[in-house]
Amino acid sequence: MEPPFPDALGVEQAPAPHPLLEPVLGFLGVWRGRGRGGYPTLDGDFAYAQEVRFSHDGRPFLRYEARAWLLDGDGAPLRPAARESGWWRVQPGGRVEALVTQPTGITEILVGQAGEGAVDLATHTVALTPTAKEVTATRRRYTLAPDGDSDTFTFVHELAAVGQPLQHHLSATLRRAAGQSTPPTSSWNSSVQ
Numbered sequence: 001m002e003p004p005f006p007d008a009l010g011v012e013q014a015p016a017p018h019p020l021l022e023p024v025l026g027f028l029g030v031w032r033g034r035g036r037g038g039y040p041t042l043d044g045d046f047a048y049a050q051e052v053r054f055s056h057d058g059r060p061f062l063r064y065e066a067r068a069w070l071l072d073g074d075g076a077p078l079r080p081a082a083r084e085s086g087w088w089r090v091q092p093g094g095r096v097e098a099l100v101t102q103p104t105g106i107t108e109i110l111v112g113q114a115g116e117g118a119v120d121l122a123t124h125t126v127a128l129t130p131t132a133k134e135v136t137a138t139r140r141r142y143t144l145a146p147d148g149d150s151d152t153f154t155f156v157h158e159l160a161a162v163g164q165p166l167q168h169h170l171s172a173t174l175r176r177a178a179g180q181s182t183p184p185t186s187s188w189n190s191s192v193q
């Protein structure tokens with residue numbers, strides 16, 4: 001049975017977005033792209049692809065879901081990587097309170113600001129399961145492309161973990177997916193930019 005109050009992936013879909021969502025409306029939808037990452041504790045850098053989805057149900061928060069997979073040197077999928085899901089609670093003035101959970105045993109609460117085509121979030125609290133890697137802080141910046149290109153955003157992620165200070169872990173460029181999302185398959189892995 002379809003839920004009676006479905007999520008909307010765009011401003012043109014019902015329900016109408018809550019007015020408080022105005023500073024984050026540009027991020028609604030399904031996004032796909034590629035990025036690169038690394039960390040001093042890792043052997044080398046890695047390439048990855050990612051799908052990110054932001055939706056809403058008419059209330060003043062976004063539902064957020066992201067899944068990534070590693071790519072080999074030819075851009076072919078290697079194995080599943082990070083997944084996370086959560087909520088961006090948008091407050092008056094574009095303040096954002098985010099809750100993000102990962103299957104690696106890490107849950108973050110981040111706070112920050114949305115406005116002028118960007119969202120900048122930094123850790124407020126991290127909760128770890130008993131076997132999770134030690135993560136003390138992250139910073140995440142989502143920036144819609146300037147010059148009116150509403151179909152591209154860049155993402156930069158800094159990480160303080162396993163005894164290392166806050167520093168670059170990931171950066172990516174994602175583009176708005178045409179139409180509704182489908183589960184990632186090798187057919188579009190090879191064509192994602």
Ligand code: HEM
Nearest residue numbers: 037041042046048050068081082106133134135138161162
């Ligand atoms: C697109 C998203 C991400 C990708 C593709 C990614 C990729 C990776 C890779 C490839 C590794 C090396 C270990 C392994 O092969 O699994 C790693 C390690 C790690 N990542 Fe990420 N990651 C992502 C997001 C995150 C996020 C959001 C966090 C924390 C909030 C995080 C925290 C860590 C930590 C703590 C390690 C372990 C470092 C170590 O033990 O030396 N990652 N990541």
